[in-house]
Amino acid sequence: MWRALLALAVVFIMLATTGWTAVRHHGGPRDLFAAELAGWRKARIGGLPLPGATEPPARLAGFFASLGVAQRHRLADRFPLVVGNLNGAPAGLRYRANRIALARALRLERDRTATARLNADGRHQAIRRMHRLAALMRPERQILAFDPAGHGRVAEVLGDLDRAQRISVIVPGVDTHLLTFQRTSRKYSAPAGMAESLYAAERAAAPRTRTAVIAWADYTAPAGVGMDSATGRLAEGGAVRLAALAEALPGTAEVALFCHSYGSVVCGVAARRLPARVTDIAVAGSPGMRAASVTELGARARVWAMRDGDDWIEVVPHLEVGGLGHGEDPVAPEFGARVMSAAGAIGHSGYFEPGTESVVNFAEIGVGAYDGVSCATDGDSCRRDIYGEAAA
DSSP states (O other), X not given: OHHHHHHHHHHHHHHHHHOGGGGOOOOOOOHHHHHHHHHHHHOEETTEEOOOTTSOHHHHHHHHHTSOHHHHHHHHHHOHHHHHTOBTBOHHXXXXXXXXXXXXXXXXXXXXXXXXXXXXXXXXXXXXXXXXXXXXXXXXXXXXXXXXXXXXXXXXXXXXXXXXXXXXXXXXOTTOSGGGSSOSTTGGGSHHHHHHHHHHHHHHHOTTSOEEEEEEEOSOOOOSSSHHHHSSHHHHHHHHHHHHHHHHOSSSOEEXXXXXXXXXXXXXXXXXXXXXXXXXXXXXXOSOOSBSSHHHHTOSSEEEEEOOTTOGGGGSOOSOBTTBSOBSOTTSGGGOOEEBOOXXXXXXXXXXXXXXXXXXXXXXXXXXXXXXXXXXXXXSTTTTTOTTOSOO
């Protein structure tokens, strides 16, 4: 009863401080994307129509495999927003398309800043956006997805995705968008920094294993702690996109998901629909996964959880009342996850800090070296009966 009362109190505070405007849909100009999609539907190559942009990834992969290099490049150059976000298109082609889309977005932002009447805050945000776009265009960066509409979505790859033996996907939480994708201060609390730290830790854990890490900010995340973060509405949309990504990844590498904060809600909603190649789902600082237990998740993957002792998410009521809240605490014994140590991680945003036991544990899972995972309690309880097992 006290948990239900506490949950209702939290909801009341949210409504009183954030208002119903927190439920608004995040939108933005879609003209360029819509125009490209319309052109894609009408276009022909070799006299034949192009496949639908929503075709299954395997069908799209087969289509691109049937084309020559010049034909693929022409499509990327003509339809960069479509090709750059097309699950099933070759990773290298998506990198090329997104570089073109980023350059175009940067030009448009510069033109808008020069001609529009912006107040001081608007100009500051425009300059920040230009800096972020320019940073993403650096030659060494591999941008797997980019959508400039609204607050912007982006995904970046570290490593060779096509040759990887193990692939890790980082699913971040609230306030994730184009401008927060990377940070100078508190670097490892942003998706790009999280991926950099995890990639380095995986290479240290298994130098001979070819790994790739994806910083996946390619869904519409809640803005701050409000009604959107207390419900599963945005997680539903994110889960569809996450499952589509997992289905479209090249090769046969096993995949691990590392889900932080509200990102764990996305992973929980997606769990049932993920392909079998996703072998592990690890959550950190989770408000819940919209399930009462691992069994209720319906995941084929092993489910891991951790929480630092200083993480404020501990005081969030772990229950669901009328669609508000995200269910049982993943580190609670009754949930049934494999609970890992988060030693060294300070606060809600510290799980990917280099040198912490939390990121080392993530790396061990990412490379499949489960014997190296440190459990939250003494002994091997979180590693027990793991080899040869398909699910937790």
